[in-house]
Amino acid sequence: MKSVLLIGQSNMAGRGFLQDVPMIYNENIKMLRNGRWQMMAEPVHVDRHIAGVGPATSFAQAWTEDHPGESIGLIPCAEGGSSIDEWAVDSVLTRHAVSEATFAMETSEIVGILWHQGESDSHGARYQAYEEKLISLFNHLRKELNAPDIPIMIGELGHYLGEDGFGKNAVEYKQINQILFNVAHAENNVYFVTAKGFTANPDGIHTDAVSQRKFGLRYYEAFSKQMHVLDVLDMEHEWIDKEAKRELTKNERIFVQSKKFALGQMSFEEFSIRVSHINESE
Incomplete structure (x- = not known):
């Protein structure tokens, strides 16, 4: 199985409202929870009780379309509100990400790293030291994972920042974006991903x-x-x-019904009937 490490802050963890898009169910997408690969369900991250839709799910869904019959695992390690200093090479967050990735490598091959972070460093001239710290982190991860050529995709910060709500304080996001762009073009196997045209939740900082x-x-x-x-x-x-x-496949349809039953949205009798119908339809 292939796997992808997810790191950064809340817009990687995901704060998109779950009710705003159809949920993605795919038995070939797994997520690492408690040391086990479980069938993916949103939210993938649980860094906060308000975690929601992030970019990893559609990434993984697109991957499965190009790799029919194969599985991909998501390794969620992003932490909402974290600054680049909290991703220093000896920090708790980085050590945790390396630990989770190393564990995942026992049963999968890590083929990429998705990074999105910078809102917390978009003020107070913090951008001046950002590039050096980011490159140091990337080099450290590649060394620790023994993956010197692993591709790292870095997402641009939303162009809506600096205007409303909590995003109003991110007045230096353009400087951070320029650094992200520069790093992606200067470092090997690092790729820049634009946030052009994106809109935010009403809080002004989280991508919808x-x-x-x-x-x-x-x-x-x-x-x-x-x-x-x-x-x-x-x-x-x-x-x-x-x-x-x-x-949806049979397993995916049963998964959806199991989720509804667990959330108290149907009785056990109704759940049993629906699962029986699914089994009979195959």
Whole structure:
């Protein structure tokens, strides 16, 4: 199985509202929980009780479309509100990410790293030391994972920052974005992913769910083609519509019913009847 390490702050962990997009269910997408690979369900991250839609799910869904019958695992290690200093090579977050990735490597091959962070460093001239710290982190991860050529995809900060809500304080996001762009173009196997055209939740700092779906597709475009993604993808809108109509497999349909039963949305009798119908339809 292939796997991908997810690191950064809240827009990698995901804060898109779960009700704003159709959920993605795919038995070939796994997530690492308590040392085990479980079938993916959103939210993938649990760094906060308000975690929601992030970019990793549509990234993984696009990956499975190109690799039918194969599985991909998501290793969630992003932490909301974290600064670049909290991703220093000896920090708790970095040590945790290395530990989780190392554990995942026992049963999978890590083929990429998805990074999105910088909102917390978009004020107070923190950008002046950002580039050196980011490169140091990337070099450290590659060394610790014994993966010197592993591709790293870095997402641009939302262009909506600096205007409203909690995002109003991120007045230096353009400087951070320029650094992300420069690092991606200077370092080997590091690819820049644009946030062009994205919109935010009402809080002004978190990328909304629809934009996160598009972000994941752009991350995958960068990963699969090993290139920078500098503009909107032509297929973004139609992809979201197409995925909403995707016919679920038997296991996926049972998973959905199990989730509804566990959340108290149906009785055990109703759950049993629905699962029986699913089994009989196969």
